[in-house]
Amino acid sequence: MTAHGQGFDGVERRGLMFVLSSPSGAGKTTLSRLLIDHVEGLSLSVSATTRPMRPGEVDGRDYAFVDEATFAAMVQRDDLLEWAFVFDNRYGTPRAPVDAALSSGRDVLFDIDWQGTQQLREKARDDVVSVFILPPSAADLERRLHTRAQDSDDIIRERMARAAHEVSHWAEYDYIVINRNIDEAFAEVQSILKAERLKRERRTGLTDFVRELQRQLET
Numbered sequence: 738m739t740a741h742g743q744g745f746d747g748v749e750r751r752g753l754m755f756v757l758s759s760p761s762g763a764g765k766t767t768l769s770r771l772l773i774d775h776v777e778g779l780s781l782s783v784s785a786t787t788r789p790m791r792p793g794e795v796d797g798r799d800y801a802f803v804d805e806a807t808f809a810a811m812v813q814r815d816d817l818l819e820w821a822f823v824f825d826n827r828y829g830t831p832r833a834p835v836d837a838a839l840s841s842g843r844d845v846l847f848d849i850d851w852q853g854t855q856q857l858r859e860k861a862r863d864d865v866v867s868v869f870i871l872p873p874s875a876a877d878l879e880r881r882l883h884t885r886a887q888d889s890d891d892i893i894r895e896r897m898a899r900a901a902h903e904v905s906h907w908a909e910y911d912y913i914v915i916n917r918n919i920d921e922a923f924a925e926v927q928s929i930l931k932a933e934r935l936k937r938e939r940r941t942g943l944t945d946f947v948r949e950l951q952r953q954l955e956t
């Protein structure tokens with residue numbers, strides 16, 4: 738699934754799939770936007786969902802908002818890399834843009850839940866880097882859901898009720914970031930991505946690079 742692209746230092750490497758998950762309200766949308774705005778060579782995977790659009794959301798940027806029949810047809814055609822039910826709605830990752838980004842040497846950022854992360858890991862374990870974002874406390878999580886001011890009290894209650902279950906999957910992730918302060922959390926997530934991009938196993942061009950270096954050193 739992953740293709741080889743030119744790394745930032747000229748050494749070819751495999752693209753990676755960078756996954757952020759968290760209970761609703763912990764800050765993964767905020768962190769995703771910061772990453773997309775500040776990190777080179779990273780594309781956001783825009784999911785399809787059957788949930789209603791929130792105020793301020795844009796179709797095609799935040800999600801592809803589709804009806805049940807359209808979603809079912811995407812599943813039927815195997816157009817989705819993974820999909821899951823979350824809060825009684827269906828959410829899924831369109832396959833084609835992910836393949837296109839990886840084959841052009843870009844990394845792909847996913848804001849998906851633990852079910853989707855498990856599916857990606859089953860398909861491409863070596864290429865998935867997963868980060869779980871935790872809120873500092875339940876009170877902070879609830880406050881953030883309220884200050885986002887996009888969901889009704891009923892929906893916020895439902896999201897708080899589901900948070901414990903979401904958090905129970907924390908140990909399946911490669912990295913854990915506690916989002917107390919957004920600047921610090923962003924710096925941590927950026928460091929993870931930076932280090933993962935330098936992993937030897939991903940850097941398929943290193944053998945040739947080192948061979949050439951050895952040749953120069955020996956002459």
Ligand SMILES: Nc1nc2c(ncn2[C@@H]2O[C@H](COP(=O)(O)OP(=O)(O)O)[C@@H](O)[C@H]2O)c(=O)[nH]1
Binds near residue numbers: 785821
């Ligand atoms: N498996 C899967 N989960 C997704 C996908 N897109 C979004 N999600 C998850 O669905 C949950 C609800 O997302 P959303 O309705 O935007 O609410 P929010 O988390 O409160 O912003 C979050 O945990 C997302 O990470 C997807 O394509 N696949």
Ligand SMILES: Nc1ncnc2c1ncn2[C@@H]1O[C@H](COP(=O)(O)OP(=O)(O)O)[C@@H](O)[C@H]1O
Binds near residue numbers: 922
């Ligand atoms: N470290 C933080 N401190 C305070 N508020 C935050 C922090 N990180 C995010 N927020 C706010 O919390 C709310 C929920 O964040 P969001 O990124 O939408 O969460 P998620 O995508 O995980 O549901 C937003 O209003 C966001 O601005």
